[in-house]
Every structure is written in structure tokens, then in C-alpha cells.
Amino acid sequence: MSLDTPKVTFKRVMLKISGEALMGDQGFGLHPPTVERIAREVKSVHDLGVEICMVIGGGNIFRGLQGSAQGMERTTADYMGMLATVMNALAMQSALEQLGIHTRVISAITMNEVAEPYIRRRAVRHLEKKRICIFAAGTGNPYFTTDTAATLRANEMNCEAIFKGTKVDGVYDKDPAKYPDAKRYETVTYDDVLAKRLGVMDASAIALARDNNLPIIVFSLDEPGGFKGILSGHGTSTRVQG
Numbered sequence: 001m002s003l004d005t006p007k008v009t010f011k012r013v014m015l016k017i018s019g020e021a022l023m024g025d026q027g028f029g030l031h032p033p034t035v036e037r038i039a040r041e042v043k044s045v046h047d048l049g050v051e052i053c054m055v056i057g058g059g060n061i062f063r064g065l066q067g068s069a070q071g072m073e074r075t076t077a078d079y080m081g082m083l084a085t086v087m088n089a090l091a092m093q094s095a096l097e098q099l100g101i102h103t104r105v106i107s108a109i110t111m112n113e114v115a116e117p118y119i120r121r122r123a124v125r126h127l128e129k130k131r132i133c134i135f136a137a138g139t140g141n142p143y144f145t146t147d148t149a150a151t152l153r154a155n156e157m158n159c160e161a162i163f164k165g166t167k168v169d170g171v172y173d174k175d176p177a178k179y180p181d182a183k184r185y186e187t188v189t190y191d192d193v194l195a196k197r198l199g200v201m202d203a204s205a206i207a208l209a210r211d212n213n214l215p216i217i218v219f220s221l222d223e224p225g226g227f228k229g230i231l232s233g234h235g236t237s238t239r240v241q242g
């Protein structure tokens with residue numbers, strides 16, 4: 001092994017990113033250069049031989065809760081949110097395939113012309129063949145979020161950890177954008193995240209990760225080379241664990 005080949009101990013991981021990560025500075029929708037930048041980050045990890053699952057949110061396009069706050073029927077608004085995640089998944093698929101990586105978009109809502117239906121054994125086989133699986137349409141159920149979808153699929157796919165790419169390099173005791181004295185946790189327990197409402201992921205996702213002992217590693221996706229760095233034990237992050 002050459003000296004600059006990073007040592008990665010993970011075999012299969014879940015990368016969760018919010019829809020907002022794809023919108024760049026636009027404030028809404030998809031920003032193709034940003035999607036391409038993230039696709040390159042993912043490729044750099046794929047090149048190391050790590051099997052990658054992805055879940056992308058939909059908040060850059062539509063959030064069910066906001067729709068229902070404005071008078072829409074909640075489940076309809078949630079289905080619209082789930083459809084938004086499919087658009088993001090297709091954008092990421094396109095960017096990854098332009099980099100020469102084989103991918104599958106796997107949707108929790110059947111839409112055969114657009115994406116594969118979710119069949120667990122088939123998805124596992126894709127991963128074994130080093131195809132990146134992008135899980136779309138959340139859990140397929142209203143009242144959930146894509147954080148829960150990521151945790152659910154990570155468990156089903158036997159991922160070793162969820163990597164949650166955010167704008168900050170970990171979990172802080174208070175908002176680091178507002179408070180310069182905010183402190184980053186190196187590790188934090190699931191129970192502390194829930195009790196202190198640390199806002200890593202929603203409570204259902206944290207509980208599902210806790211009950212299955214699935215670590216969540218929060219890192220900055222804005223840091224160039226950040227995903228590969230974190231996987232090989234460099235850079236700053238927070239590990240949520242038992």
C-alpha cells in the first residue's frame with residue numbers, strides 16, 4: 001500500500017445528506033455544480049472500495065410540514081416531499097454516472113419508469129457489485145423524515161455507520177453559527193442527543209439507530225475531501241453512539 005493510500009476500515013456505509021446540501025447558495029432547488037461537487041466527494045470514497053448507500057432529503061424542494069402549516073392536508077404534503085427526494089436522487093444519479101460510477105435509484109414508492117422498487121436482497125446485490133444505491137422517496141410513509149429513512153435502510157443494508165454530511169463539522173452544545181463559544185462533542189450518546197435535543201436527526205431516527213447500535217457520524221460536507229477524510233480517520237466530526 002502506498003503511503004498516501006488512506007486506511008479505511010469501513011466496508012459499507014450510509015451517506016445521508018439533506019436536500020438543502022444540493023441547492024448551493026440559491027436558497028431553493030438544485031444547483032448542478034454543487035451536485036457534481038458532492039458526487040466527486042462520493043466518488044473519492046467509492047474509489048477506495050467502500051460500498052455506499054445514499055439517502056438525500058427533499059427540503060430544497062418541498063417539506064411536508066411546511067406545506068401542511070400553509071393549509072395542505074398533511075399526508076398529501078408529505079407525499080409531495082417524498083417525490084421531491086426522488087428528483088434529488090435522480091440528479092445525484094446523473095452526476096455520479098457522469099463520473100463513471102454505476103448507480104441505482106431505489107424508490108420506496110413504486111414508479112417503475114423512473115426508479116427500481118425497493119427489494120432488499122436486490123439492493124444488497126447491487127452493493128456487492130459496487131453500485132451505489134440511492135434510496136429515494138423516504139420510507140414511503142407520511143409522518144417520517146429522510147433521516148429515519150436513512151437509518152432504516154442503513155440497518156436493512158447492514159451498514160456499519162451512517163455518515164451525516166452537514167454544514168458544520170459535528171454536533172455542538174449550541175448553534176456554532178450564533179455562539180462563538182459553542183463546543184463540539186467528540187462523541188455523544190443517543191440518549192444525550194434526545195434529552196438535550198441536539199438536533200442531529202429527528203427523535204425517531206435517533207431511537208432507531210440507538211435500538212440497533214448503529215453509529216451516526218456527523219461531519220462537514222462543505223470541507224473539500226471531507227467525506228474521504230472522515231472515513232479514513234482524519235478531520236473533525238462527532239460520533240453519536242451508545
Ligand code: UDP
Nearest residue numbers: 019057058059064078081138139144145146
Ligand atoms: N417524507 C415523508 N416520509 C419519509 C421521508 C420524507 O413524508 O419517509 C417527506 C416529509 O414531508 C419531508 C420531506 O419528505 O418533509 C422531505 O424530507 P426531509 O424533510 O427529511 O428532507 P431534508 O430535510 O433531509 O432535506
